[in-house]
Amino acid sequence: MSEAKMHEYIINRYDGLSFLPEILEYYSQSHYLNFGYWYEDTSSQLEACDNLMEKLLALLPQKNGTILDVACGKGATTAYLLKYYTAEQVSAINISDVQLEVARETAPGCNFYKMNAIEMTFEDKTFDAIISVEAAFHFYTREMFFKDALRVLKPGGHIVLSDILMSMTGEQERESRTEKNYLPDLGAYQKLLENCGYANIQVIDVTEECWRRHFWHVVRYVHRQFLERKIDRQRLQECLFHTYRRVETMEYYLLAVAQKPL
Ligand SMILES: C[S@@+](CC[C@H](N)C(=O)[O-])C[C@H]1O[C@@H](n2cnc3c(N)ncnc32)[C@H](O)[C@@H]1O
Numbered sequence: 257m258s259e260a261k262m263h264e265y266i267i268n269r270y271d272g273l274s275f276l277p278e279i280l281e282y283y284s285q286s287h288y289l290n291f292g293y294w295y296e297d298t299s300s301q302l303e304a305c306d307n308l309m310e311k312l313l314a315l316l317p318q319k320n321g322t323i324l325d326v327a328c329g330k331g332a333t334t335a336y337l338l339k340y341y342t343a344e345q346v347s348a349i350n351i352s353d354v355q356l357e358v359a360r361e362t363a364p365g366c367n368f369y370k371m372n373a374i375e376m377t378f379e380d381k382t383f384d385a386i387i388s389v390e391a392a393f394h395f396y397t398r399e400m401f402f403k404d405a406l407r408v409l410k411p412g413g414h415i416v417l418s419d420i421l422m423s424m425t426g427e428q429e430r431e432s433r434t435e436k437n438y439l440p441d442l443g444a445y446q447k448l449l450e451n452c453g454y455a456n457i458q459v460i461d462v463t464e465e466c467w468r469r470h471f472w473h474v475v476r477y478v479h480r481q482f483l484e485r486k487i488d489r490q491r492l493q494e495c496l497f498h499t500y501r502r503v504e505t506m507e508y509y510l511l512a513v514a515q516k517p518l
Contacts, residue, residue, distance in 0.1 A: 257431060259396040263351060263372075265431045266394055271354045274330055278487075282477065287330035287362050290390040290418070291509065293462065294469030301473065308466065309336040312387060312416045315458070315513035321345065321384030324408070326373050326401070327391030331359025334366050337387070347383070349373065374400040378408045385409075388417040397436045402452040409516040415454070416513045418466070421445070426505025442510055454514035466509040474499050 257265075273279055274289050283289065284302040292304025293311050313319060319340040328334045328348035337346050343365030350356050356368050371377060373388070373395045386405050395401040398419075405415050421442075427435045439445050442459045449457045475496070482492040 257434065262394075262396055262432065262434060267352045267354075269432060270329070271352055274355065283332075286332050287358060288332040289329050290333075291466045291470035293465050294473065295465070298469070301470075304470065304473075305332065306336065308389065308418060309333060311462075311511060312389065312418060313337075313340060315416045315511065316385055316414050319385075321410075321413075322347065322382065323385040323387060324348065324378075324383045326386060326388040326405070327351075327394070328355075328359055328368070329389075329391075330355050331362030331366075331368075333387070333389045334359060334363040334368075338363065338366075349376065374404055376404050376408055380407050381410045382408045383410065384413045386413070386415040386417075388415075388419075390418050390420065392417055392419045393422070393437055394432055395437070396434055399448060399452060402449060402454070406453050406516055411516055412518045413516050414513060415516075416511070418462075418509070418511050419445070420467075420506065421508040421510065422505045423507055426507075429505070440507075442508060445510060445512065449512065449514045453517070455517045456513075456515040458513050460511045461508060462511055463506075463509045467506055471499060471503065 282301055284300065286302050288305040290305060290308060292301055293308040294304045298304050298307060322345050323337055323341055325334045325337060325348035328350050334346060334348040347367040348359060349369045349371040351372055353370060356370055360368050386409060392398050392401060421439050422433065424435060424438050427433045427438045439448065442461055446457050446459045478492055478495045481487045
């Protein structure tokens with residue numbers, strides 16, 4: 257699929273999905289849209305999404321200066337940054353106007369831009385840190401994003417992200433992904449960051465904490481909705497179809513941190 261077609265698909269998909277009443281309810285109206293990070297006792301998707309932000313931000317040695325949230329969705333990840341940064345320090349980008357409109361309300365005062373992650377229009381050496389939550393697998397390509405992120409980071413600045421590796425079949429079959437982003441394992445992910453010019457790289461396997469525990473939570477959640485007659489059998493089957501489909505192609509969920517050399 258061409259980059260333009262993939263973008264069109266991604267924008268339509270997330271503009272649709274992230275406004276569905278049942279999705280908003282599942283995420284407690286927070287506007288997050290990711291798997292989250294699940295401890296044994298995490299009890300809601302919202303809590304898991306906040307945990308994921310804490311986990312990622314803990315990988316930054318210091319939280320000062322400016323930070324850019326790449327692929328900010330409807331701004332929940334951006335809003336979380338306000339726990340550590342002032343609004344003036346925070347910028348965020350997305351390719352969707354519709355999502356950006358909500359994001360501006362979710363994280364008031366932050367600087368939002370409509371921009372493609374692989375060709376950002378920021379000056380070189382603009383940001384002290386970059387965060388990207390569960391989106392880099394969509395970028396056409398992830399490698400181009402890593403290179404552009406390195407350009408806009410200040411020397412010594414850090415990138416932190418969560419990302420998903422699928423099987424080659426998953427990368428090829430899904431309209432929102434491209435086989436150009438196929439990486440077989442975490443070692444290959446580390447090598448890619450190295451080859452793009454990053455140092456002090458750490459890639460952490462959190463497939464159990466993020467993907468598998470999210471999977472079980474969704475499965476239980478939709479069955480409960482069905483038992484309480486909030487959804488019918490057809491809707492239950494549709495939800496399970498999408499969730500099970502992911503299992504066949506999901507390989508790794510990872511967290512990564514890397515530094516631009518001084
Ligand atoms: C799974 S959502 C994650 C949203 C948010 N980071 C969160 O965790 O709640 C993926 C997001 O990536 C955005 N996106 C996809 N491709 C992009 C690109 N090339 N440049 C910027 N944003 C992109 C989508 O519009 C969508 O908002």
